[in-house]
Amino acid sequence: MTTIRAVDLRVILDSRGRKTVEADISVDGGFGRAAAPGGASTGAHEAAVKDATAAVDDAYSQVIPYLTGLDSTDQIGFDSLLREVDGTENFAGIGANVAVALSMANAKAAAAAMKIPLWRHLGGSFVSSAPLPLGNVIGGGAHATHATEIQEFLVVPTGCSSVSEGIYANARVHAVVKELLKNRGISCGKGDEGAWAPAISDQDAFEVVTEAVSRVSDEVGFAISSGVDVAASQLYNSGTGLYEYRGGLVRTAEEQINYVAELIDEFGLVYVEDPLYEEDFESFATLTEQMGSVCLICGDDLFVTNPSRIEKGIAEGSANCVLIKPNQIGTLTDTFEAISLAQKHGMETVMSHRSGETGDTTIAHLGCAFGCVFIKTGVVGGERTEKLNELIRIEESMYERK
């Protein structure tokens, strides 16, 4: 048995300098460490995050005593115990930050004890491919004020023959975007996720990204596509029911649908995340009906990795893709349930980082283990690069097996 012998929690910093929770789990013959990420443009229905210091203090008396002695290879049993001890629907008791750090650390400890990589422990022997990297090269919204209104301008190397080639290509697009901005006389810093954060219009950002993608695509000899995370709940005024843009421009839900559909057509977008307000399953369905055959319409704030919200989306035909953020729901078991439900109904899944991250690379393994089509984890920046580099190592170990 891979029995849990010791559990430790501590408060560490994330990439924004905010406090977050890190968990260490020691089992017979293994050790696992994982940290909770944190969002800025969070969905209203995400699991509850507790103040990191209070959450860690409370967990020492209310959670940890129940974990020692469990078999770490029983991930479902471990996660059910977290739910039981918590006693709420959304981890308001122990905090989703404590829950996700513990859940991921347990899986890593079990994998270490079995001397196999995490992706193989969670995905099984037949996993043989990694998700393509989907990364933001320009960003604004809640991740960088005074920059673009659309939160993320994303690129994905759809034509690459290996994930590592795709990762290098995305980094090259990021560099060319900077060059093109400079040529236009625009200087800028970076947002929370390492994307450039220029004070330009969304239209200008589309033009720059399109030119960069075309130039790099010619250089590397394979197709690179683009997408966006509109993060539309941040633009939506629930009082008026309108999407409010700068300069007094407003759009009704119908106008927002048409606007996004035009963007998909004009810029050949293959991926659009949260194009509409997080409660508007119906407008999501209209856009999916209209554009779902040429573009992934993905729900992030809409679904918050929550199986009951995904079920509603399936019933209404709201999307053909689900963004997966383990800390939105709290445990790996819940995350797996959300992914299997989506995949069973023909939807794609995209594993995702949060805007506040640590060096933790667990999501690289989850994206492979759970058959996600893309992994959204930025393009450059220490905590983003850690995950991409882990993906390169995972892919290498998969090829070695073939």
Ligand SMILES: C=C(OP(=O)(O)O)C(=O)O
């Ligand atoms: C990664 C995102 O941002 P955050 O972590 O701030 O929710 C997102 O909205 O997809």
Ligand SMILES: [Mg+2]
């Ligand atoms: Mg999002």
